[in-house]
Amino acid sequence: MAGLVRELLIALGEDPLREGLLDTPARVAAWWRDFLSPDPSATLTCFTETRASDQLVVVGGLSVWSLCEHHMLPMKLEGHVGYLADGRVLGLSKFGRIAQHCARRLQMQERFTCQLAEAVATAIRSQDVAVLVRGVHLCMSMRGVRMETARTSTVQLGGRLKTDPVLAQQFLTLTTAGQRGPG
Ligand SMILES: Nc1nc2c(ncn2[C@@H]2O[C@H](COP(=O)(O)OP(=O)(O)OP(=O)(O)O)[C@@H](O)[C@H]2O)c(=O)[nH]1
Numbered sequence: 001m002a003g004l005v006r007e008l009l010i011a012l013g014e015d016p017l018r019e020g021l022l023d024t025p026a027r028v029a030a031w032w033r034d035f036l037s038p039d040p041s042a043t044l045t046c047f048t049e050t051r052a053s054d055q056l057v058v059v060g061g062l063s064v065w066s067l068c069e070h071h072m073l074p075m076k077l078e079g080h081v082g083y084l085a086d087g088r089v090l091g092l093s094k095f096g097r098i099a100q101h102c103a104r105r106l107q108m109q110e111r112f113t114c115q116l117a118e119a120v121a122t123a124i125r126s127q128d129v130a131v132l133v134r135g136v137h138l139c140m141s142m143r144g145v146r147m148e149t150a151r152t153s154t155v156q157l158g159g160r161l162k163t164d165p166v167l168a169q170q171f172l173t174l175t176t177a178g179q180r181g182p183g
């Protein structure tokens with residue numbers, strides 16, 4: 001990868017041997033390796049909690065950086081995950097770990113939203129999962145159409161969070177309310 005970055009620098013009209021660029025290929029290669037290798041040791045710890053029966057749990061503010069696969073430019077995604085806990089709850093930090101895992105690849109916001117929902121559903125062994133993602137795409141703000149204020153929202157609803165409009169509405173309300181929470 002470092003060799004390819006060196007070639008890219010040359011294609012950009014740069015001298016890869018000038019002092020400021022000498023270590024750039026290695027740095028960029030290291031960054032790509034890091035970006036594409038989310039922590040494989042993360043275990044998705046679940047707990048049995050019989051009193052959490054039919055409880056709506058919403059974890060928001062799962063803020064991650066990903067890369068748009070069309071332009072290889074960053075997109076900042078903020079995920080909100082809701083699920084119906086029914087005797088089995090997932091460790092709260094694990095939502096963030098799953099979001100990081102899904103973000104660290106060349107992505108589209110819609111696919112990220114689906115993959116996040118699917119991974120949470122697998123971890124809690126239930127389809128009662130909802131995911132809302134808000135995204136800012138640098139390919140739309142720093143280049144191309146150049147719209148700094150454009151925001152994209154994607155929603156994936158599954159199980160009872162899809163079939164029960166009251167639950168779906170509660171989820172959407174909480175994803176907004178969460179932004180005014182403590183701290
Ligand atoms: N649906 C979707 N589109 C995305 C996402 N990220 C980037 N895009 C879009 O991918 C499209 C690629 O369009 P092209 O016409 O092939 O590329 P382009 O000429 O660079 O397009 P412009 O961005 O309009 O300049 C653009 O409309 C981007 O906004 C994403 O996560 N989801």
Ligand SMILES: [Zn+2]
Nearest residue numbers: 068070071139
């Ligand atoms: Zn893009």
